[in-house]
Amino acid sequence: MQTSIEQSERFKPPVTRRDFLGLAATWSTIVAFVMAMLGSLRLPMPSVFPESSPKVKLGRPEQFANGSTTYFPMRHLWLFRNEKGFHAISSVCTHLGCITERAVDGAFNCPCHGSSFDANGRVTGGPAPKGLVWVELSVSPDGGLIADTLKEVTAGTILDA
Secondary structure, three states: OOOOHHHOHHHOOOOOHHHHHHHHHHHHHHHHHHHHHHHHOOOOOOOOOOOOOOEEEEEOHHHOOOOOEEEEOOOOEEEEEEOOEEEEEEOEOOOOOOEOEEOOOOOEEOOOOOOEEOOOOOEEEOOOOOOOOEEEEEEOOOOOEEEEEEEEEOOOOOEOO
């Protein structure tokens, strides 16, 4: 079979810039759509899972030195002791439930969406609608500290123990 010169690969017109940009836009749209779908699969999963019991045994008051700061990673809870007593602050960001990180200066920062809080949990920037939650502390009958993670207290509430 004989082919004419117009049908030869050599004489086909090159891909134009318009064709290339059209293909690039099409593939970019497809990739963006697939990535958005993959991201939306994560939405039904909560960032923080509820615990079985909201009351947490933290230990005896003597275990914590004056001026100490202790983190309980399983409960996302910071326990502070100063000369006045104890207080506890949740490390769960009030924006979307991410776990904040504590900076060297004592401030809290949300790595997910950029909220920032001072050392007492007050909002200093970002999308968080309110400060970090101060958790109710009490002393058990055997003398140990107990934090009730479902009971919020006013910021500045100190347990004298």
